[in-house]
Amino acid sequence: MKVAYWPGCVSRGFTPELHGSMEQVAPLLDIELIPLDRASCCGAGVIAEHNQELADTLNARTFALAQQTDGELMMNICSTCQGAQSECQQRLDASAEYRATINETLADEGLTYQGGITNKNFLWLLVEELGLDELRSRVRRPLTDLRVGPFYGCYIVRPVDRLEIDALTPRDTYLSRVIEALGGTVVEYAGMHKCCGFPIITTSQEASLRQAGTHMADARVAHADCVVTPCPLCHLNLDLQQPLAERVVGREIGMPILHLPQLVGLALGLEPKELGLGRHVVKPTAVIDWTTSVVGSVAAR
Amino acid sequence: MAEFTLRLRRYDPGSGRAPYWDQHTVELEPHRSVLEAILQVKDRVDGSIGIRCSCMAAICGSCGVRINGQPGLACHTHLDRALACARDGVIEVEAMGNMPIIKDLIVDMEKVHWKKIRRVTPWLLPEGVVPEREHLVDRDAMVDVTQSMACIQCGACVSDCLTMEVDPLFIGPAALAKVYRFVGDPRDARERERLVDLAEDPHGMYSCTHCFKCIDACPKGVAPMSQIMRLRRRATSDWHIDDANNGRRHEEAFVTLVRDYGLLHEAELLPRSYGGNSWLGKFHPAAGKVLLESLPVVTKAILRGKVGIRQAMFGHKLPAQSLDQVQRIFDRVEGRPQRVEQNLYVSGEDDDGAARAADRAGRIEKAVTAQRSVVR
Numbered sequence: 044m045k046v047a048y049w050p051g052c053v054s055r056g057f058t059p060e061l062h063g064s065m066e067q068v069a070p071l072l073d074i075e076l077i078p079l080d081r082a083s084c085c086g087a088g089v090i091a092e093h094n095q096e097l098a099d100t101l102n103a104r105t106f107a108l109a110q111q112t113d114g115e116l117m118m119n120i121c122s123t124c125q126g127a128q129s130e131c132q133q134r135l136d137a138s139a140e141y142r143a144t145i146n147e148t149l150a151d152e153g154l155t156y157q158g159g160i161t162n163k164n165f166l167w168l169l170v171e172e173l174g175l176d177e178l179r180s181r182v183r184r185p186l187t188d189l190r191v192g193p194f195y196g197c198y199i200v201r202p203v204d205r206l207e208i209d210a211l212t213p214r215d216t217y218l219s220r221v222i223e224a225l226g227g228t229v230v231e232y233a234g235m236h237k238c239c240g241f242p243i244i245t246t247s248q249e250a251s252l253r254q255a256g257t258h259m260a261d262a263r264v265a266h267a268d269c270v271v272t273p274c275p276l277c278h279l280n281l282d283l284q285q286p287l288a289e290r291v292v293g294r295e296i297g298m299p300i301l302h303l304p305q306l307v308g309l310a311l312g313l314e315p316k317e318l319g320l321g322r323h324v325v326k327p328t329a330v331i332d333w334t335t336s337v338v339g340s341v342a343a344r
Numbered sequence: 345m346a347e348f349t350l351r352l353r354r355y356d357p358g359s360g361r362a363p364y365w366d367q368h369t370v371e372l373e374p375h376r377s378v379l380e381a382i383l384q385v386k387d388r389v390d391g392s393i394g395i396r397c398s399c400m401a402a403i404c405g406s407c408g409v410r411i412n413g414q415p416g417l418a419c420h421t422h423l424d425r426a427l428a429c430a431r432d433g434v435i436e437v438e439a440m441g442n443m444p445i446i447k448d449l450i451v452d453m454e455k456v457h458w459k460k461i462r463r464v465t466p467w468l469l470p471e472g473v474v475p476e477r478e479h480l481v482d483r484d485a486m487v488d489v490t491q492s493m494a495c496i497q498c499g500a501c502v503s504d505c506l507t508m509e510v511d512p513l514f515i516g517p518a519a520l521a522k523v524y525r526f527v528g529d530p531r532d533a534r535e536r537e538r539l540v541d542l543a544e545d546p547h548g549m550y551s552c553t554h555c556f557k558c559i560d561a562c563p564k565g566v567a568p569m570s571q572i573m574r575l576r577r578r579a580t581s582d583w584h585i586d587d588a589n590n591g592r593r594h595e596e597a598f599v600t601l602v603r604d605y606g607l608l609h610e611a612e613l614l615p616r617s618y619g620g621n622s623w624l625g626k627f628h629p630a631a632g633k634v635l636l637e638s639l640p641v642v643t644k645a646i647l648r649g650k651v652g653i654r655q656a657m658f659g660h661k662l663p664a665q666s667l668d669q670v671q672r673i674f675d676r677v678e679g680r681p682q683r684v685e686q687n688l689y690v691s692g693e694d695d696d697g698a699a700r701a702a703d704r705a706g707r708i709e710k711a712v713t714a715q716r717s718v719v720r
Contacts, residue, residue: 052608055660057651081666083606088554089598092573093581096684097677101602104673126556134686137693141686148676152669201556207704210428210711238506238555245594245617246550253510254553283650286641322650324641 044172047114048076049105049162051121052084053275057283060319061275064304065120065165067318071311072173072181077112079105085127087276088198088242095134096145102131103145103156111154116161118168120304122274125164126198126206132160133205164199166273166303170217175224183312185226189333191306192230192267193218194258194281196274197238218271221303225310230267234258239277244284249291255280256292259300268329269299271306278302283324299327309334345371348423350381352393353438354448366390367434378426378437379407379418382449394448402563405498409449410438415500415561418449428712440503442512456512457499460519464542468526471533485530491689492525492571494564501558501568513547517558517568520549524571527578539579543587549575550591565689581683596621606662606670611655614638 054061069076082105084090091098105128109117119125135142136158146155163171169178200208200215208214215236219229240254259281262270272278280288282300289296305318315321315331348370355363368385379397386393395418397407402420409418412429418437426435443451470479501517508514523542526532542548549572558568579585580592597616601609612623615635619628626635635642645651662670693701 052660053610056608056655057610057645059652059655060650081663081669083662083666083670084602084608086602087598087608088573089595090602092576093595093599094577094677094683095686096680097674099686100673100677101670104669134688137688137697138686138691139694144684148673151672151676197553197555197557202559209704210708211704237509238553238557240510240553242554243507243551245590245614247507247511247546247553247589250507250511250514250551251553254506257510283641283645286644287637322648324644324648324650 044073045075045077045112045114046116046118046168047079047109047112049079049082049109049117049119049124051119051124051275053279054120058275058278058302060322061120061278061302061304064302064308064313064318067313068304068308068311071308071313072169072178074118074168074173076118077114079108079112079117082108085121085124085131087123088127088130091127091130098127099131099134100145100148102128103135103142104149104152104154106132106135106160106162107149107154107156109160109162110157116163116168116172118163118165120165120273120302121276122164122196122199122272123276125162126201128162129205132162164273166199166217166221167212167214169221169307170214171212175220178221178307179224182225182310184310184334186222186228186306186310187226189227189330190230190266190268191222191227191301192232192262192265192270193222193235194239194262194270194272194274194277194300195236196272196277199273200236218273218303221307222271225307227306227310230262230265232258232261232265232267234261239272239274239280241276241280244280251280252284252288252291255284256288256294256296259285259288259296259298260292260294263296263298267298268333269301269327271301271303273303275302285325297325299323299325299330301327301330346374346423347371348381348427349434350378350385351434351436352382352385352448353436354393355439355445356394356447357445366393372423374424374427375422377419378409378411378421378423378435381423381435382418382437394446394450396450403496405496408440408451408498408500408503410440410503412436415440415503417498417500417563420563424712440499442503442505442508443499451499451503453499457497457502457516457518460502460516461497461522463515464519464523465534465538466519466522466526468529468532469534470531479531481530487690488687489525489528491566491687492521492528495521495525495562495566495568496564498563500561500563501566504557504561506555506557507551507553511547511551514551515542515545515548517552517572520552520575521566521568521571523549524575527575535578536583536585539575539583540585540587542575543579543585543589543591546589548589549579550587550589550594567689570687577683590617593617593619593621597625601659603671603674605659606667607660609659611651611657611659 086098240251244251308318398404407418443456594617615626615631619625619631
């Protein structure tokens, strides 16, 4: 499957292990990535807050670049990109007149957004395009006995209408399904669909860290070995800021946070080092130990 | 007629008894509401069930509850729809969140919701001579506030606000949407004062965590979060209010960095949000403090190879030609005399969009029906 690939900013900036692991995992799933290396930041909702038309034009430019490739669809690896781009796409696709206004600006750059692009997060692509049976058949190292807590990030689960989360595509359950398909044990906990707090880290730091700390403490209480997220911004608040979040909620947490491609990569047989697991602030010792133990048991069989 | 089973969360704080779940089965047409089912149980089985309601037509906003964990109006939720979202074939109804429970499904709106609404001066503050008859306003000028005027004060958005969950002092989605109703009203003369007040409040408009919960919660399509974003847009772009909460600085820094680099330069965003929107921002005392606090974490991140020194210093940039393109887009759009805003609540969708939505709704209906027959 060929996809126009939008990695986003943070996956190549403060969480380089995310983009790195996606590049490792893609060939193992026969996904050919056509990088959109001329595309700009999606705006993460902040540019839309500043000037809606600006966000819509920048993302229409990204969609137009994607439509120029021979990818079957556009794929991202960031919940926030998914949400911010879906919001712009909804406005662009809803009105031919509005789209024409935006395309007028893009025409100066020799680009046109034709409307109706399919833009899916890697998580959606795994379930809806690749299929869970196919994913299961490619697992080399099932995540047996690994207890994984899902953490979605707001932008990929709300608003449900825009993101088409319904009986046809219950996308708010996909992480659990993927964890199961990889052979892991799903650990559900109160905060799994809630906010990591990252958007307000500079404006209401305490409330922000309290959100991250509370949810990760919940996951800890539910005996998760690790948490997996499809959002690098969530990863920043849950992993990078976890030591500060621990201080705010007044307890030790030590919860390893994995990016979705890292978890998939482990099950597909890649080594923790190849997936950049050693780069996290909270060392995923439990996961790395688990890897060696399972490899041991498989070798012994 | 069909059978529906309800699981109600019962709680009487005065009784000293812990909350418990109570299960009842009713027989009603599937298009009847969850409220009608509750009232039938109350009428025929247990008169002590506490539920507040009045109009039964989604106008008065009295019967806000959580159905299968989602906030909404009991009178506005059909039984068959509620069943389709139920985890185990039983429709679960409980009191709304973020507000103290008075009894069973009734929460104390006064202690939270109304207190916050009153906090924002929820009435028009015009200036000058009061006209003898009505205040004449350009029709188009009022279209902008129609969405926020649709609020019926049911508290569903307050119930699930994720910032309020960790910061009970947060002014909240309902009150902030209410503010936009007056900020956007051309008759109101206190736009700036209202915006300054809520920009400077440490639990004000910049504490919204952008989680979309209130958008999904609202039974009337008010989209409180979108109104909060519009408040911010007015506070920063129109009134240039430099708040103590880094709201404006954060937005400006983000937009400037994307303009300058095409991609987000994360390492610059934090110091600029605190210290001001330039490379020198990091030397401001406010930025220094937060950088010092983050030093152990940042050091760890660098030692682990998460962030390279080069990356932290210089960020990443688009190739020159693409960056030029992006900057031309910035110049053109930001150079417009007036911002262009597309509000789908007002404009609706083109015919093909509506047809697509109808087609999808039909397919969902089919899927739900199929699911229901499996459950049976």
